[in-house]
Amino acid sequence: MGTxxxxxxxxxxxxxxxxxxxxxxxxxxxxxxxxxYTREVPxxxxxxxxxxxxxxxxxGVTVTGGVSQRDRVLEQRLQQQTQASASSTALLTALTTxxxxxxxxxxxxxxxxxxTDITNFFNSHTQLESDPTSxxxxxxxxxxxxxxxxxxxxxxxxxxxxxxxLDQSANTVIAQVNAISxxxxxxxxxxxxxxxxxxxxxxxxQRQADLTQLAQLIGVNQIATEQNGLSVTTTGGQLLVSEGQxxxxxxxxxxxVTHFFVGGTDVTSALASGGGQIGGxxxxxxxxxxxxxxxxxxxxxxxxxxxxxxxxxxxxxxGDNGNAGNIFNAPTQVAGSAQSMQVVLTDPNKIAAAGxxxxxxxxxxxxxxxxxxxxxxxxxQTPSNFYSNLVSTLGATVSxxxxxxxxxxxxxxxxxxxxxxxxxxxxNEEAASLQEFQRSYQAASQVFTILNSVYASALNLxxxxxxx
Amino acid sequence: MRVxxxxxxxxSAPLDQTQTTQQQLTDELSSGLRVTSIxxxxxxxxxxxxxxxxxxxxxxxxxTTSLTQGLLQVTDSALGSVxxxxxxxxxxxxxxxxxxxxxxxxxxxxxxxxxIRDEVLSLANTSYQGxxxxxxxxxxxxxxxxxxxxxxxxxxxNGDADVNTLMSPNGQSIQxxxxxxxxxxxxxxxxxxxxxxxxxxxxxxxxxxxxxxxASLTSALNFVSQQRVGIDNSINxxxxxxxxxxxxxxxxxxxxxxxxxxxxxxVSTQLALAQSQQSALISVISALGSGxxxxxx
Numbered sequence: 001m002g003t004x005x006x007x008x009x010x011x012x013x014x015x016x017x018x019x020x021x022x023x024x025x026x027x028x029x030x031x032x033x034x035x036x037y038t039r040e041v042p043x044x045x046x047x048x049x050x051x052x053x054x055x056x057x058x059x060g061v062t063v064t065g066g067v068s069q070r071d072r073v074l075e076q077r078l079q080q081q082t083q084a085s086a087s088s089t090a091l092l093t094a095l096t097t098x099x100x101x102x103x104x105x106x107x108x109x110x111x112x113x114x115x116t117d118i119t120n121f122f123n124s125h126t127q128l129e130s131d132p133t134s135x136x137x138x139x140x141x142x143x144x145x146x147x148x149x150x151x152x153x154x155x156x157x158x159x160x161x162x163x164x165x166l167d168q169s170a171n172t173v174i175a176q177v178n179a180i181s182x183x184x185x186x187x188x189x190x191x192x193x194x195x196x197x198x199x200x201x202x203x204x205x206q207r208q209a210d211l212t213q214l215a216q217l218i219g220v221n222q223i224a225t226e227q228n229g230l231s232v233t234t235t236g237g238q239l240l241v242s243e244g245q246x247x248x249x250x251x252x253x254x255x256x257v258t259h260f261f262v263g264g265t266d267v268t269s270a271l272a273s274g275g276g277q278i279g280g281x282x283x284x285x286x287x288x289x290x291x292x293x294x295x296x297x298x299x300x301x302x303x304x305x306x307x308x309x310x311x312x313x314x315x316x317x318x319g320d321n322g323n324a325g326n327i328f329n330a331p332t333q334v335a336g337s338a339q340s341m342q343v344v345l346t347d348p349n350k351i352a353a354a355g356x357x358x359x360x361x362x363x364x365x366x367x368x369x370x371x372x373x374x375x376x377x378x379x380x381q382t383p384s385n386f387y388s389n390l391v392s393t394l395g396a397t398v399s400x401x402x403x404x405x406x407x408x409x410x411x412x413x414x415x416x417x418x419x420x421x422x423x424x425x426x427x428n429e430e431a432a433s434l435q436e437f438q439r440s441y442q443a444a445s446q447v448f449t450i451l452n453s454v455y456a457s458a459l460n461l462x463x464x465x466x467x468x
Numbered sequence: 469m470r471v472x473x474x475x476x477x478x479x480s481a482p483l484d485q486t487q488t489t490q491q492q493l494t495d496e497l498s499s500g501l502r503v504t505s506i507x508x509x510x511x512x513x514x515x516x517x518x519x520x521x522x523x524x525x526x527x528x529x530x531x532t533t534s535l536t537q538g539l540l541q542v543t544d545s546a547l548g549s550v551x552x553x554x555x556x557x558x559x560x561x562x563x564x565x566x567x568x569x570x571x572x573x574x575x576x577x578x579x580x581x582x583x584i585r586d587e588v589l590s591l592a593n594t595s596y597q598g599x600x601x602x603x604x605x606x607x608x609x610x611x612x613x614x615x616x617x618x619x620x621x622x623x624x625x626n627g628d629a630d631v632n633t634l635m636s637p638n639g640q641s642i643q644x645x646x647x648x649x650x651x652x653x654x655x656x657x658x659x660x661x662x663x664x665x666x667x668x669x670x671x672x673x674x675x676x677x678x679x680x681x682x683a684s685l686t687s688a689l690n691f692v693s694q695q696r697v698g699i700d701n702s703i704n705x706x707x708x709x710x711x712x713x714x715x716x717x718x719x720x721x722x723x724x725x726x727x728x729x730x731x732x733x734x735v736s737t738q739l740a741l742a743q744s745q746q747s748a749l750i751s752v753i754s755a756l757g758s759g760x761x762x763x764x765x
Contacts, residue, residue, distance in 0.1 A: 099506050
């Protein structure tokens, strides 16, 4: 009797176990489309056998829940690659916008092209050499100067505008980072209190999801601590989350540009090289755009100062001898000269085409102005060559980033595939498990039925009944 | 060995990629340009800037030369007329010097030479498009003025000795004018001065110093012819430079075009490949994505 009872309770336990296993499978199937979910495998544990009079009796099985099939190392590698890829993508987006200011001109469509503007400006001086008193030719010099100054200053303005929009995007990203760090700290506390010695299942899923989101936004390193805890630092080493403790990233303006601080340390340049979306945004904002803007400034400064010097070294049509005035507004320093470049001369008669002291028919000073195009007046290069270098440098950066981005996303999808083949729910496998547990349940319930009738027979011992 | 369950879903990304590729290739076909952004081919973009610079410079120079040709032609023809006039004057002076003419004939010759002098003076004051050609850089005021009160009459040069040049794209310096004092009142051969002397010589009715002055006139004539050669050289050099600029522009345009233009046959082939890749991918996705074991339970 005792053994029948224990058999009954044993098989009841089996029914419970099968039911729990079915629950795990159902949970898997329910989460089949959830990319942040890690599939669980039911954890079958054999119960402790009982020993009576030297004989061991088994006590059945228990399913204590699901075991998440995850590889922490693989997930970490995936997050590292996500950071690199996100950084590259963000940088490429910014660079694509940047390069659209410098679209190559073709023979037929040259409007807005700075290279063409430079050539046209100096060519208009060459034309003046042949007929120095011609009013239409002088007007042409002024109008080509206006086109050149207009195009350079508007390009510089759009670069500055792009910088400030990147600044705003960076702020938004950091706000998101702070929110995720807060949620990560909370999850850490929950995990450490609930399952300090084993995988935390759904809580761990949530933590990994937070980490993946974080990796999209900012470059981080993970450090596992005791009792299933986690610390997160930026790639540059600044602590963001330490188990349950949170360190926010704060912002502050430095020279009109937003800088980011953890505690009191300025981490902006560390963030720029660290990865994640913020890395790409800050690299574009603090390196790519300023470099191009600096080149434009040098071009504008060089052309403006040189042309002004030449105009003040000749004689114009209204008798000014060596003080005809500036054609472009004179920049005081290189920085900012592109955005402020403009034509201040309005009277075409004040273009000093003649050499000093000579009559109106001389075009010697126009020759000097035109020859600036072939002199190394901009940082050791002719204006046209300097612009050509600007274009090739920027283009090379874009090309390099594109290639890098393609390689990174290819390896990222490989890693993702690897992770998914381990941790994602395979419907075929779940269907097979479902059948297995269904059969197991059916078998257990069949055993129960038989045990029940055996019990009945035992109860009816000594009473004559027909065999049922 | 387990398989990535999201494999078929992830195929949508390569499918997007084939669509992007098709779009890019179609853009290339419709615009005809291979390089639409500097990141696509940085080296070509940089070269493009420099090629366009040279082409535009050559084209601008060609335009300028057609304006300048007119000026040089006018100068040349003025000098040619001066030579004709001086030949006439030499003929008249020689006739006057042979001693067979009487006083009134000599006076008549003096008047004829005065007419020639006036003609040469007006040629010396030639203007082109409102600018005096022989004034050096002082093109706004009349280069030569005549003072008839003195005997012989005096001619004053109001211009200067400045020579104006035009720079060709390959650095040649082409002279555009000859200053008037270099041709008409130079110390080597003073055309107008000699004419005035001859007029004064024959005005009295005698030959006077006519023989010596006739010799001076002959050398002045030769001198003017030499100066004319300088202008003719400029015309030739201008023509040559213009021709060089034109042919360089054509060559460079061909280079620039082949650098930046799309290779239509190659692009069409790539487009066909991309299209077939896309349709293959679509049929793979629909074949693989159908069904799991659950359908059979």
